[in-house]
């Protein structure tokens with residue numbers, strides 16, 4: 419029953435809850451099992467938005483989430499009239515967007531029994547946006563379900579979270595991620611094991627790493643950085659290298675996407691169509707799209723820098739493991755010799771300090787600190803003996 423939930427790796431504890439909610443949603447609308455507002459929390463890559471989308475599918479599918487009917491498919495791709503998936507490429511979701519959303523979801527469901535809103539980044543709501551949303555959650559339309567996703571419960575306004583049922587996703591085990599890569603993505607066992615370790619249970623990143631040679635080589639260069647921090651000048655250079663590599667990685671994935679989007683938009687306006695109104699309309703829309711793409715690019719570079727810092731943290735984690743002779747759970751086993759050499763001359767306990775410095779830098783970046791300055795400060799700290 420409900421195969422849409424099968425892709426949620428290592429989340430058996432919440433799948434049971436969601437399945438009972440789906441059953442309850444069909445029998446009576448005011449059952450304990452089925453509530454109107456849910457919040458899914460979990461670290462990046464734990465699949466919180468996949469869980470919310472699967473739940474949306476199961477709610478509107480005549481077969482409780484078969485995964486292949488029209489309802490299931492259109493809900494997943496954003497084409498279902500009763501399912502709204504709010505994904506943002508911006509750093510924040512503004513009150514105007516929420517107001518627009520609220521007018522869209524005000525009417526009763528058109529096909530299925532429920533109107534479902536999945537908000538992938540509820541932590542990006544501005545305060546006024548969150549307050550506008552709060553009103554809707556307090557007085558939900560009888561057939562509207564809100565599914566909010568955020569890294570932790572603290573990222574959601576207390577007044578909102580107190581009205582939601584909370585589901586905490588778990589970071590799947592290395593083993594579980596490896597199995598998914600082998601079975602669903604046809605990746606070789608050795609590569610799957612490497613990617614699952616390197617991405618620390620982040621399934622999306624694991625898949626990306628396993629299937630993308632250039633991402634793997636960028637990661638390799640990042641992991642060499644701690645070995646090159648001999649002087650202050652070298653630390654500044656390392657910071658610049660990290661930013662350049664992260665930008666390169668982000669650009670590679672956004673360029674082809676940008677071109678495709680612009681092409682599609684021009685097609686929608688009828689490429690080659692004549693008439694002045696048509697031409698200005700298209701030009702304006704393209705300009706707006708380019709603006710959106712630019713802000714998405716900024717966010718992708720930030721995400722990519724964050725990924726690079728996470729990789730860097732795994733280096734020091736491995737140094738700690740080597741120093742305490744617990745190498746079997748080493749992440750970067752492909753660099754064993756370099757890491758062992760580094761660990762032998764590195765003061766005990768210092769690796770833990772370096773890891774917290776990296777964590778601190780990630781926090782600053784998440785609060786919109788300037789990337790280069792943050793990385794320079796970090797590299798100087800990492801270079802300090």
Ligand SMILES: [Zn+2]
Nearest residue numbers: 479484487490
């Ligand atoms: Zn279905």
